[in-house]
Amino acid sequence: MISIGSNTVARRIEDLGGDIIRQIKEKTKSFCWHSLALDESTDLCDTSQLLVFIRGVDSEFNVTQESASVHSMHSTTTGKDIFNEVSKIITEYNLEWKRVQCMTIDGGKNMSGTKRGLVGQITTAREVRGFSKPIFLHCLIHQQALCLKYVDMSCVMKPVASVVNFIRYHALYHRQFHDFLKEIDSEFLDLPYYAAVRWLSCGKVLLHCLEFRSQIDLFLTEKNKPQPLLSDCEWIWKFIFFADMTGHINNLNLKLQSKTNLISDYFVHVEAFRPKLALLEGQVFHNIFHVVKNFHAESKVEFPSSFANEINSDLKMHFQDRFAGP
Template sequence: ECRVFNPQWTRDYFFVQLKEKAVCLVCQETVAVFKEYNLRRHYESRHKDKYASRASFRVAQLIASCGKSFTEGEFVKKCLNVVVEEVCPEKKDVFNAVSLLASTITRRVEEIGGNVYAQLQQKTKDFQFFSLALDESTDVQDTAELLIFIRGVNANFEMCEELAALQSLKGTTTGEDIFDKVCQTMQQLGLDWAKLASITTDGAPSMVGASRGLIGRMNREMEERGLTALLQVHCLIHQQALCCKVLKWDSVMKVVVSCINFIRANGLKHRQFQQFLSELESAYGDVLYHTEIRWLSRGKVLRRFYELLPEVNAFLQSKGKTVPELIDPAWKWHLAFLTDVTELLNGLNLQLQGKGKLICDMYSHIKGFEVKLRLVLEQVEKHNFTHLPATQSFSAEKPSVVFPGEKCVEALEMMKAEFGVRFRELHVHAKEIRLFQNPFVADIDEAQPSYQFELAELQNCDVLKDAFKPNSLIDFYAALPNDTYPNIKPDAGPQFTLMNTQYIGASLWNLQRTQELFCCDKKGDPWSRLLHIFL
């Protein structure tokens, strides 16, 4: 009896029939006798708990990588049970074995994060070059937190970008305090100072001070070790955000913010405004709050306000609030112009964002924006608004007041000058960046003597020319023969390690401030491990 293989056993116990034996699909072991008891015993003793544990780990990883609260696991479990009851009620016991309690998710996150960190420790041993990026901020409990990121490349040009450490700063946050945390992190990861190519900071005095700041302290350490000084990089996104500060235009922003606050500060007014827009079948359902610390906030707020300007003015008048600027043509010129310029800046900011960006790509975006800025400046001087849609739209209305060209041109010239100052360090290294980005167009005569013969060989190699793809630089340099290009190939390594800190740091600070993740002790291991998974 029971000598016939039942196909249902494949679904229940992961066995299939192979000739005259039942073979386990998981471990490839065989069971000679076709008895359900034998197959069930094998599955329950060898694999049932294993699969439940594996499922629990995968859910924990998903919760952590999405920045959800650890208690979400219990909600996921309830959802799974509902699905099982409807789809496959006979599997209910199998799904019940998957533990998704908050305490279980916390342990899983610790283990996964620990494993990620252990892998990072192994990868750092093979780094040929690496760079550090630092971002310091204060959390919701007023504790100074230092995020340290690392990006490195090995001999095969395999790139790794991870969170190296989250360090809490007790008491003062001087350059010496930050330096101690950097040294501690490098020691924990077993990093070699000789392979440190650059360091990226947010430009704070405690970071960039030449004598008492982190950079000064790092350079002294490098000098004591007989190494060359570090390449210091000020986060490009932060630089771009500082350039935006030139366009304060309080005469516009104060009115816009005041009107928005009047509408949204009171719940009843806010609901009435939304209903008002709905009745008018407006393209938008609300105005946006302005948040100074958000990079893209001002551009989005101004664009929305400009699009809803007639509706906002009508609503405010219905509430007995008169804002003369909303019907003043001179002020509306300024609003339209500022809306267009901030949108241009937002476009550059978005181009600079993203994990894994190379310095040559970011520099190309900055150069491109500077060209756009020069073009817009020349056109605005001639009252040509081709690339300024809001300004062009208002111009088409033929307002009674002429375009305030002098003030707008002055604002563009100030911003152009600010970009030139903020990014002058990049322009100094323009030739090196261009050589790294595309060695086939580099001028051999102007290249360093150690590169000239190698560039001559490279630029006349048809095979490498055909293989070159600008969007796959790391693969191109990895394929270069070491013996033919002993200088160009290794010197490309530090270029791959340069990175932005502000974009990644902002993601983590937003996670910390917006998610209820403090069911675990934020000063303990789960929080640190969570960040390793989240990135």
């Protein structure tokens, strides 16, 4: 077998990509209306990546949804910069601004800003051309993730992240901890890094660390890096509470990520979770959270109901603000 040269592989990939773009351009010619979905995030190399999706409908109500562009932005990522890239895509695919009916964006200020952000730039450009303002939507799953992000969990997340980084950063410690988990036949064989941009990261890190709490305490003590908070019952209560709360949030997030969801399904999931928060708020004083209840018999310190109620009320408020009812 003769291997294909790297240049040949690159050329064939470019040909495949070019053919896909040509097919999309053919479909866009029949669009009566179309919408765009945009997401801007930073990769591992600190390069900003702008992802753009096109969704259009023709006169026979056939819906086409395709990924239109992944553009690397090496300099600034202001609303004006993103608007310029969107304008290029509109031109490249022979779309028309007047037929853009909706735009879905993430929650960054460079996107959602009504003056200098992308929203403001598009609104101004449409007004100059004499077109009405399109509908701007904030990604539903992103909004749900932001509800938890703006809850102050630093008292727990900072020590937990520090412990995880200590074990994962040193290759030898990481291997030793991995072997230790194998010896005890643990269900989880590793500790995941905490990444704020990953929606499920917070809950997974807390769950794993809670599962290995005693093992981590022993391991750190052997390495002469003890974490006193792992023996502090009052802090452990907060740790357990946040692990339980983020579990509920992650379950909702996974439901919203289902590819088979219709808009009515999203509405049902969110509306079902809002009264659940009110129910959990009433349960705080009775210590009947799932994980909290299991730890209650082990601790000599009372569950910090006032602290938990404050956090739950804060989370409830964010959900009410971001998913305001009629």
